[in-house]
Amino acid sequence: MSGIPRPGRPGFLALELDGDGAHPAAWRHARHAPDELLNGARIRSTALAAESAGFHVATFADGPVSSGRDVAGRLNALQRAAFAGPVTSSIVLVPEVDTVYTEPFHVATQLASLDYVSGGRAGWLVAASGSAEEAAAVGRSFVDGAALVHEAAASVEVSRRLWDSWEDDAVIRDVATGRYLDVDKLHYVDFETPSDFAGPGYSVKGPSIIPRPPQGQLPVVAQAGLLPSDADVVLVSAPTPSLLAAELAEVRRAIAGGGAVVGGGPTLAGGAAVVAELDVVLDSRGQSASARLAELDAFTPWSSSRARFVGTAAELVDFLAELLAVADGVRLHPAVLDVELEELAQLVLPELRRRGVLKPVAQGTFRELLGLDRPVSRYGQVGASAGLGAAAGAAVVGSEN
Template sequence: MTEQLHVGVALDGYGWHPQAWRTTLAANPGTESVLSGRYWASLATTAERGLLDFLTIDDTLMAQPGRREEISPRRLAGRADAVLVAARIAPVTRHIGLVPVATVTHTEPFHVSTQIATLDWVTSGRAGQRVKVSSDPAEYALFGRRDPNGEDRGSLFDEAADHIEVQRRLWDSWEDDAEIRDVATGRFVDREKLHYIDFVGSHFAVRGPSITPRPPQGQPPVTVLAHVDTAYRLAARAADVVFTTPDGAGRDGPTGDAARTLADARAAETAVGRRGDPLLVVGDLLVLLDDDTASARAQLSRLDSIAPLRSDAAVLAGTVAEVADTLESWAAAGLAGARLRPAVAASDLPRITRELAPAPPRRGLTRSAWGEPASLRDLLGLAKPADRYAHA
């Protein structure tokens, strides 16, 4: 068992079920739009009250999630940029880590690195990033710069690894004390502590340095979602945290084989020759909560009858006690944490933070109160990395 289970929540629109928007607006027609800053601020403050280590903000390059170019009139359409949403909710939170999705396939590492570094500054060290790879031809067509048939999936993950490496080097391109700001001498910056990264790889050639000084965390934590071997290897090569669904998890057995999943992650680390700290392996679980299991399952059946969830999702439709049991079993199997996906944010997120939050501390799994504000690395037990370019 880990010393402390790292529990977070994944946010996307009105919730992770495709029909969450109908349930939400039927119950409260005045609910704010998912484009509203007030809506996201409310979710973030609710999550922080639950003593969660982090929240992730999902994103996609399509108007609707999934792999359909045609927009369905029956599903939520339209979204705000995840990084900008994180910047909006930063001032209303003090403790919780903010981890937006950044798709790296069609974006430049220089731009993404400055976005995440800026977010780390405005949150006083609470920023992270969830790297996402795009292989969807419809997303390629939005940019028109690449041939979707000219690249195999493995090359996309190789590019993502290079993207992360460039970001990390750019974050290190300013030493921590490069800013002098000395009025008496007239020197604002020590030029000897700014570095050209001179990265040349198969996908990028980046000179540097960054336009944004080194983030407070040095390098904000990088996370990857992995369900297949190529994604596990990307996480092992380049990430700090991997989100994954335990093997065999599903509607009939939501806890899955957490020990096997942990073994898969460690095998990927061995395969790529990872050095340094091992990955934090965090299990994903979609939750739909009610006072009793029968009511939760009936509610899920009603939603699924309109538009079902993906069959490979790990879903727990039940009570907060059952979720607490799952968290405890995952901790016993060696997972570092859990990321809970509320099926309907308006109802499931308050239950997570109001009813579930007290249970893990009673079982010795998580904190019972916030201490002084800390960085996301501190919350996750990750040391601040040394600057590779710093002079001895």
């Protein structure tokens, strides 16, 4: 991997906590009763296990589940993350939330709520469903391609404006005067979709119904290409481990070059963190990883667009160390959550820490983990639009003339 730009600092690890694991037959090897998958105790135990193992971030996948013969139901990702918030103390919680079939105002307020209940440990994994089946299920017109990118960008822009619509000191709680809010520090966002918007157009007036989140702006996580210029974290996938290293190098060069277009690809946000996506199958309790994978695939073959590591914990340590020399972080998708998490906690993360390639676990915000400053509200800056109080006053004056 010589000649590849290197971050030059320790990285972080994220773990996907959806269901029983990334493999569709994972439920057959889960170490819990079937009826425990969808209860709060399971959410609590997996989140705490990931935190105890030393993972920096937990992600929660969402969306319609396969209609095949395997698991056919899941709890909402945002609700799972919100449940995990008060029972954890250091791990960052990043639910996947769709931008096409979910109202942007509700997305923004629910994510802001998650940031509050987690103490600033929230992020947003942006998704944009391009499935005609999913569109029909929710009674919406089907969009794909560039239209999906536009819908995702619009939803993120609305959310960012709503998070800024309350200035940080808008809540004054002045008992003497009976004023709870300084209405001059609440702002309309006045968003309207452009005329060439492919999906149903909408407008959002604002302000939000929730004060500005603890982080100001929640970090936005997206697959490379979905939010070319507005993601704080870019997820990079490739079909094989060797191609993953090359893809990471290309993305890293693009960001190091100030976000320039590389190889005909999209323009990348200049300050975005680069995170590798990796499926993981490990040796466990005397059974080789390849034998375990063959056993799982005999029930239901595993199809994934991500690179897949199959091997020992020691081999994974070496590979992750290589990836973290190029990427800011790696998100692991365990084949069977209960099995892989045990091996990762006992054999992989401790050795990575010994080698000094992982950031220390700290009780901070997601922005702090990424090295991002807390931004000032765009509406609180000099020259920004007047607050609701001033707007109301202007309306009264106008009505008298």
